[in-house]
Amino acid sequence: xITCGIVGVTGYAGLELLKLIEQHPTIRLEKVISDSSAGMxxxxxxxxxxxxxxxxxxxxxxxxxGIDVLFLATPSGVSADYIxxxxxxxxxxxxxxxxxxxxxxxxxxxYGKPPVTESIQREAVYGLTEWNRELLTGAKWISxxxxxxxxxSLALLPFVQHDWIDPAHIVVSxxxxxxxxxxxxxxxxHHAKSNENVQLYKIHSHQHIPExxxxxxxxxxxxATVSMSTHLLPINRGIMATITVLPNxxxxxxxxxxxxxxxxxxxxxxxxxxxxxEIKSTVGSNYCDLWVYKEERTHRLTIVSVIDNMQKxxxxxxxxxxxxxxxxxxxxxxxxxxQYI
Numbered sequence: 001x002i003t004c005g006i007v008g009v010t011g012y013a014g015l016e017l018l019k020l021i022e023q024h025p026t027i028r029l030e031k032v033i034s035d036s037s038a039g040m041x042x043x044x045x046x047x048x049x050x051x052x053x054x055x056x057x058x059x060x061x062x063x064x065x066g067i068d069v070l071f072l073a074t075p076s077g078v079s080a081d082y083i084x085x086x087x088x089x090x091x092x093x094x095x096x097x098x099x100x101x102x103x104x105x106x107x108x109x110x111y112g113k114p115p116v117t118e119s120i121q122r123e124a125v126y127g128l129t130e131w132n133r134e135l136l137t138g139a140k141w142i143s144x145x146x147x148x149x150x151x152x153s154l155a156l157l158p159f160v161q162h163d164w165i166d167p168a169h170i171v172v173s174x175x176x177x178x179x180x181x182x183x184x185x186x187x188x189x190h191h192a193k194s195n196e197n198v199q200l201y202k203i204h205s206h207q208h209i210p211e212x213x214x215x216x217x218x219x220x221x222x223x224a225t226v227s228m229s230t231h232l233l234p235i236n237r238g239i240m241a242t243i244t245v246l247p248n249x250x251x252x253x254x255x256x257x258x259x260x261x262x263x264x265x266x267x268x269x270x271x272x273x274x275x276x277x278e279i280k281s282t283v284g285s286n287y288c289d290l291w292v293y294k295e296e297r298t299h300r301l302t303i304v305s306v307i308d309n310m311q312k313x314x315x316x317x318x319x320x321x322x323x324x325x326x327x328x329x330x331x332x333x334x335x336x337x338x339q340y341i
Contacts, residue, residue, distance in 0.1 A: 002068040002326055005031030007059055007082060010045060011183045013096050014073035016315035018042075018049075024333035027322065030067060033059050061085040069322055072096060073315070075182060076207075077113040083120060083141075092325055093141050094318050100124040100143035101211050110207040127321040128153060129330070130267050131219045136324045144321065145215075147313030148174050148208040148230065151241040153215045154270065154288050155305035158263035160220030165245040165301065167216065167224035174241040175231035177279075180309045188232060199232040206230045237310050238279035243303040253294035256301065260292050268331050269312065269320070277304040284308060284339030286316035308338075 004021060008014045009032040021029045031054075032042060038058040042049045045056070057063070059082060064070065069092040072079045079097035086093055099107070101124075104115040115121065125139035126132055128150065136142065145153070152172055159165045175198070181189050188199055209228050216224040247256075257272065264270035271289050273281070281289050291304040307313050316334055323330045 001026055001028055003028050003030040003066055004069045004071060004322070005029075005033055005064065005067045006071045006073055007033040008072065008074035008078070009042070009056070010034045010037050011073055011075075012179045012310060013314040014071075015046070016310045017071055017073055017096075017318060020311075020315055020319050020333050024319070026326075026328055026332060027069075027319075029054070031057060031064070033057050035059055059085075061089060064089060064091070067091050069094060069325070071318055071322075073318075076111055080114065080116045083116050087117070087120065092139065092322075094127070094144060094321055094325075095124075095142070096144045096314055096318055098146060098207060098211070100141060101126065101146065101149075102214065106210050106214075110205075110210055126215065126218070127317065128215060128219070129317060129320045129324060130154065130264070130270060131157060131215075133324055136321055137327070139325060142321050142325065144314065144318045146208040146211055147176065147180055147239055147307070147309040148206065148228070148241065149211040149215065150313050150317060151239050151288065151305040151307045152208075152212050152226075152228070152243065153219075155241065155243055155290055155303045156212075156216060156224075156245075157220045158260060159245065159301075159303070160216050160222045160224060162259075162263075163222070164249055164259070165247050167220075167222040169246045170224055170226045171244045172212075172226060172228040172241055173231070173243075174228060174239060175233050176239045176309055177233055177235040177237040179237045180239070180313075181232065194232065194234050197234055201230055201232055203229050235279070237308055238283050239305075239307050239309045239313060240277060240279050241305045243305070245301050245303065247294075247299065247301050250299065253292070256292045256294060260290060264290070269334070277306055279306055280338065280340050282306050282308050282312065282338050284311070285336050286311045286320060286334040287338065288312050
């Protein structure tokens with residue numbers, strides 16, 4: 001049994017992580033931390049959490065004795081401040097924000113915020129679990145991937161690694177539910193703006209673009225150029241990424257499906273599907289569903305990736321990384337079927 005704490009437990013990703021850990025057989029939740037709601041109980045803040053009577057505490061780096069793993073379910077820029085204070089923390093830190101994902105220069109350019117200490121960022125292991133298990137087993141700092149980056153990278157990595165496509169011509173159109181924007185209210189996420197609407201945002205400037213390109217280079221071995229447009233959907237959760245690529249091999253659609261199935265045949269959370277993609281196939285689960293189609297007229301491929309941004313795109317993948325880091329069965333606490341209805 002190991003003990004954990006969650007910083008930012010009152011946010012969307014923090015609440016999802018709380019729910020998952022409470023059903024985990026070998027990780028015990030010891031500390032729930034929220035600077036903005038310290039002194040309250042979780043059930044006072046959220047009456048539907050009657051089974052979670054723990055008192056919320058303010059963050060104090062010197063009060064973490066006995067904590068084996070600390071999850072930072074906090075926004076980018078906020079995590080960085082906590083990370084600086086955790087330099088001498090003896091346990092493992094899993095950061096769900098973007099603060100450990102990119103080198104200092106890239107981070108400042110794409111996030112517009114001061115970066116974390118460069119030595120800590122260099123030590124951090126990128127937690128795309130299926131592609132980085134060996135390094136995760138000894139990591140102190142784990143950088144949980146972004147939601148869009150998870151969906152797109154899992155779809156593209158086999159194609160890039162095996163030189164099946166031209167990495168210089170990758171076009172992504174991706175859409176996400178409202179929870180991807182976080183708990184804070186903005187004009188875009190206000191009900192009157194988001195309901196019965198689809199909004200394009202951060203066109204060609206989303207901070208997950210350099211993360212995807214970096215991942216395809218480090219794990220796929222290719223210098224890739226990604227053009228990505230992102231859309232906000234009037235749904236609570238879920239991501240669908242539709243990716244258009246130019247194949248290097250002229251093989252049938254069935255052969256592309258078989259190749260993708262072979263690439264992920266031993267992965268418990270990657271499912272290669274047939275038929276028509278839909279976000280509901282993964283909502284409420286840690287699965288990533290993938291499809292691949294060949295367009296005979298243009299000879300292009302369309303790869304589709306669907307995840308739940310709150311699970312495989314955040315809390316679920318964080319717990320999956322914790323399982324790997326501490327030598328547990330990777331699927332512990334994560335085998336919920338999708339909430340299709």
